[in-house]
Amino acid sequence: MGLSLEFDAAHRLPNYDGKCARVHGHTYEVEVVLEGPVDDGSGFLMDFYDLKQILKSVLEELDHRDLNEILANPTAERIAEHIKAGLEDRLIATPAVLVSVKLWEGKNKWVMVE
Amino acid sequence: MGLSLEFDAAHRLPNYDGKCARVHGHTYEVEVVLEGPVDDGSGFLMDFYDLKQILKSVLEELDHRDLNEILANPTAERIAEHIKAGLEDRLIATPAVLVSVKLWEGKNKWVMVE
Amino acid sequence: MGLSLEFDAAHRLPNYDGKCARVHGHTYEVEVVLEGPVDDGSGFLMDFYDLKQILKSVLEELDHRDLNEILANPTAERIAEHIKAGLEDRLIATPAVLVSVKLWEGKNKWVMVE
Numbered sequence: 001m002g003l004s005l006e007f008d009a010a011h012r013l014p015n016y017d018g019k020c021a022r023v024h025g026h027t028y029e030v031e032v033v034l035e036g037p038v039d040d041g042s043g044f045l046m047d048f049y050d051l052k053q054i055l056k057s058v059l060e061e062l063d064h065r066d067l068n069e070i071l072a073n074p075t076a077e078r079i080a081e082h083i084k085a086g087l088e089d090r091l092i093a094t095p096a097v098l099v100s101v102k103l104w105e106g107k108n109k110w111v112m113v114e
Numbered sequence: 115m116g117l118s119l120e121f122d123a124a125h126r127l128p129n130y131d132g133k134c135a136r137v138h139g140h141t142y143e144v145e146v147v148l149e150g151p152v153d154d155g156s157g158f159l160m161d162f163y164d165l166k167q168i169l170k171s172v173l174e175e176l177d178h179r180d181l182n183e184i185l186a187n188p189t190a191e192r193i194a195e196h197i198k199a200g201l202e203d204r205l206i207a208t209p210a211v212l213v214s215v216k217l218w219e220g221k222n223k224w225v226m227v228e
Numbered sequence: 229m230g231l232s233l234e235f236d237a238a239h240r241l242p243n244y245d246g247k248c249a250r251v252h253g254h255t256y257e258v259e260v261v262l263e264g265p266v267d268d269g270s271g272f273l274m275d276f277y278d279l280k281q282i283l284k285s286v287l288e289e290l291d292h293r294d295l296n297e298i299l300a301n302p303t304a305e306r307i308a309e310h311i312k313a314g315l316e317d318r319l320i321a322t323p324a325v326l327v328s329v330k331l332w333e334g335k336n337k338w339v340m341v342e
Contacts, residue, residue, distance in 0.1 A: 001190075003223045015270055018277070042129055043189035048223045049132070075271035076229075109231045109276045115304075117337045156243055157303035162337045163246070 001044075001096075003051050004031040007063035011074040023066075029104040030059065030083060034096040046096050058086035076103050076111040084113050115158075115210075117165050118145040121177035125188040137180075143218040144173065144197060148210040160210050172200035190217050190225040198227050229272075229324075231279050232259040235291035239302040251294075257332040258287065258311060262324040274324050286314040304331050304339040312341050 010025040032055055036045050062083075067074035071082060080103040091098055104110040124139040146169055150159045176197075181188035185196060194217040205212055218224040238253040260283055264273045290311075295302035299310060308331040319326055332338040 001223070001225045005222070013271070016275075020277075038191045043127070043187040044191050045225075047130075048190075048219070049134075052223075073271040076276075077266045077272050105276070108233065109229070109280075111229045111273075115337070115339045119336065152305045157241070157301040158305050159339075161244075162304075162333070166337075 001035075001046065001048075001051070002031055002033045003048060003055060004029055005052070005055050005059060006030075007059045009062055009065050009067050011067040011079075013073060013075060014068075015073055026105050028062075028079070030055065030080075031102040031104075032087060033099040033102070034091070035099050036094075036096040039095075046094060050094075051096075054087065054090045057090065058083055061086070076105045076109075077113070079103055080111050080113045115149075115160065115162075115165070116145055116147045117162060117169060118143055119166070119169050119173060120144075121173045123176055123179050123181050125181040125193075127187060127189060128182075129187055140219050142176075142193070144169065144194075145216040145218075146201060147213040147216070148205070149213050150208075150210040153209075160208060164208075165210075168201065168204045171204065172197055175200070190219045190223075191227070193217055194225050194227045229263070229274065229276075229279070230259055230261045231276060231283060232257055233280070233283050233287060234258075235287045237290055237293050237295050239295040239307075241301060241303060242296075243301055254333050256290075256307070258283065258308075259330040259332075260315060261327040261330070262319070263327050264322075264324040267323075274322060278322075279324075282315065282318045285318065286311055289314070304333045304337075305341070307331055308339050308341045 006027055006029050008025065008027050010023055012023045013020045034045065038045055067079065071078050080101050084101040087098055087101065100112050100114045102110055102112045120141055120143050122139065122141050124137055126137045127134045148159065152159055181193065185192050194215050198215040201212055214226050214228045216224055216226040234255055234257050236253065236255050238251055240251045241248045262273065266273055295307065299306050308329050312329040315326055328340050328342045330338055330340040
């Protein structure tokens with residue numbers, strides 16, 4: 001199953017030789033993919049509502065923030081790894097396994113960590 | 115190859131403790147993914163038009179219906195499994211193999227059965 | 229990582245028995261997926277900007293063209309294979325490995341070559 005949410009944040013890439021070294025920002029979209037058994041009683045792996053609350057709680061730290069205050073070099077790859085770590089902590093108590101975190105930086109480019 | 119279509123249907127989740135137990139509905143999007151050999155003559159695996167007709171014939175049963183008249187507990191997972199079974203019957207006569215059925219319930223959440 | 233771009237082109241399918249045998253056209257969308265190690269210094273696999281330039285250079289040949297002047301039978305599958313070959317040539321000098329090329333012919337149907 002998958003669920004996506006957006007957040008808006010500023011960042012700059014300190015090691016970058018070009019305009020990404022300047023402060024700018026993006027509307028990021030995050031898609032979380034989980035897998036696991038479908039429960040016979042509920043008929044689903046996990047309630048979409050619960051997954052949304054988990055993802056929102058992870059993104060709370062990043063939304064409308066300066067990502068350079070959280071990560072030294074906030075490339076899409078590093079942000080996605082950071083989100084993945086936060087999700088794994090919160091998914092331990094569930095039967096679902098985290099398969100991947102996909103992060104779009106704008107509309108037509110993305111990274112994925114598995 | 116993949117092809118997607120939408121359908122609109124009502125459902126409620128009888129085992130759910132919350133507002134999904136009430137009758138509501140969604141615009142569902144279904145994406146079918148097939149794989150197989152590309153035919154030397156036609157230059158494709160299957161005509162997109164033929165795949166669209168097959169998927170439409172499966173969704174005919176579900177579009178503008180109350181899904182609880184078809185499935186006891188019509189969660190996204192159960193609906194996707196139902197669509198997959200209908201597709202497999204209709205794809206037997208083709209060289210294509212069904213890889214997955216992905217079902218979006220609204221815009222930003224989905225399930226996939228393989 | 230992935231990046232997508234659009235191009236607009238005319239084509240007809242000479243072996244097709246139906247309206248696709250007539251000259252028509254599509255807004256195609258191409259998504260390129262790469263994988264490889266994240267560089268410790270830059271913090272990314274490849275600069276999105278560089279990948280965009282590479283993909284643009286491949287699509288330059290196809291955009292606003294008659295695809296039948298380039299390919300004998302320009303089905304989505306054959307176009308995707310052609311794009312993949314062009315990308316592989318240009319990615320040899322990078323640490324990234326091409327995973328797949330996905331080509332949408334219009335909005336809701338696509339092929340993928342791996």
